[in-house]
Amino acid sequence: MKTKFTISILLLIIATSCVSPKVYKNLEDKYATLKKENRSLQDEYNDLLKAKTKAENELRDSQEEYDGAITDRNTWEGEYKALVNEFQDLKESYDALESSSSASIAANSKKNRELLAKLEAKEQALTSENTRLEKLKKELESRSNRVAELESVIAAKDAAMTSLKNAISNALTDFEGKGLTIEQRNGKVYVSMENKLLFKSGSWAVGVEGKKAVKQLGTVLGDNPDIAVLIEGHTDDESFIGTEQIKGNWDLSTKRATSIVTILRENKNINPENLTAAGRGEFAPIASNKTAEGKAKNRRIEVILTPKLDEISKLLNEI
Structure with a gap:
């Protein structure tokens, strides 16, 4: 030509x-x-x-951030389950002590309230992290699509x-x-x-x-x-x-x-x-x-x- x-x-x-x-x-x-x-x-x-190249780097960074967030969420879920188990044990102890010691009942009640507060905080943290993960996932998909589209256009040219x-x-x-x-x-x-x-x-x-x-x-x-x-x-x-x-x-x-x-x-x-x-x-x-x-x-x-x-x-x- x-x-x-x-x-x-x-x-x-x-x-x-x-x-x-x-x-x-x-x-x-x-x-x-x-x-x-x-x-x-x-x-x-x-x-x-x-x-x-910049878009691919951003995509890689987003992927790493997303993977890190998944790891954090899994850790918090483990902690949450451990707290649930601990709360259940305390509840059983509370039930056992309820009839014998008002002092013990008061102490267990306080500890239960503390545990409940921790559980609520963990639940809120998990909810917030899940929201952040969802946002990161959408950004990751959007960048992936733009990079793929750009690569497709360049390849077509x-x-x-x-x-x-x-x-x-x-x-x-x-x-x-x-x-x-x-x-x-x-x-x-x-x-x-x-x-x-x-x-x-x-x-x-x-x-x-x-x-x-x-x-x-x-x-x-x-x-x-x-x-x-x-x-x-x-x-x-x-x-x-x-x-x-x-x-x-x-x-x-x-x-x-x-x-x-x-x-x-x-x-x-x-x-x-x-x-x-x-x-x-x-x-x-x-x-x-x-x-x-x-x-x-x-x-x-x-x-x-x-x-x-x-x-x-x-x-x-x-x-």
């Missing part, structure tokens, strides 16, 4: 090879805004993982992105071994296409084979309208001799990204609002520029696919 996105950007660059300053400026503004949104989405994703990655891999099978890589990390899918698949040296015009790959990527993207698509152009560190149309590596990488967007725009199922074109020049290499192989890997288009995180954000606010 990332590959299709990249190819679409390249096609867009071809269609708009002579971009007016105003359009180019708008593209730059849109890229800056989307880049900021992309960073925000990444931060939200990291916050979600932290919130999940990951599964959806895995399915998307697999769909892109299947769609671009013909381009394996031609400078195409597809990865899934940090909740996103990255489709990388080396320039040898897309462009000739110094050009932002997408070749026939490259257009085919981008269009096939676009087909998968059209079936996933809720995915944000960022197309980034990258170069090696070789200085590009500027022309009237190209000012340098950064400009070239931007035009190549825009060419891919142009191709993707041909697919009417793709929402233009989800597309962003960006040029990174030579400033985000993935390999060393000291070797020809490393330079070839750095000359690439990256299509970064990000799912919507609105549902997860809502759950986090409720925890």
Whole structure:
């Protein structure tokens, strides 16, 4: 999917090879805004993982507190039963002494009253503890449900992105071994296409084979309208001799990204609002520029696919 996105950007660059300053400026503004949104989405994703960990810790603490309360209650129940037995013994002694000693009767009566008071206090303590246990149990169940729901949503997002990655891999099978890589990390899918698949040296015009790959990527993207698509152009560190149309590596990488967007725009199922074109020049290499192989890997288009995180954000606010 990332590959299709990249190819679409390249096609867009071809269609708009002579971009007016105003359009180019708008593209730059849109890229800056989307880049900021992309960073925000990444931060939200990291916050979600932290919130999940926090919720799990709270759930563990509540479980420990609940277990401790159960232990206390059992202890008090034992003490209560012991007091009941002691009270029964005293009552029997009281009955036996009642006819022989008024003094003994008075003493036993006092002790009985004390025991009754203790029993009443224990009963009240047990009632209060049972109420607290019930409250803790409900809180524990509520937190468990929220954590489970959050885990379910995150798992669903990951599964959806895995399915998307697999769909892109299947769609671009013909381009394996031609400078195409597809990865899934940090909740996103990255489709990388080396320039040898897309462009000739110094050009932002997408070749026939490259257009085919981008269009096939676009087909998968059209079936996933809720995915944000960022197309980034990258170069090696070789200085590009500027022309009237190209000012340098950064400009070239931007035009190549825009060419891919142009191709993707041909697919009417793709929402233009989800597309962003960006040029990174030579400033985000993935390999060393000291070797020809490393330079070839750095000359690439990256299509970064990000799912919507609105549902997860809502759950986090409720925890």
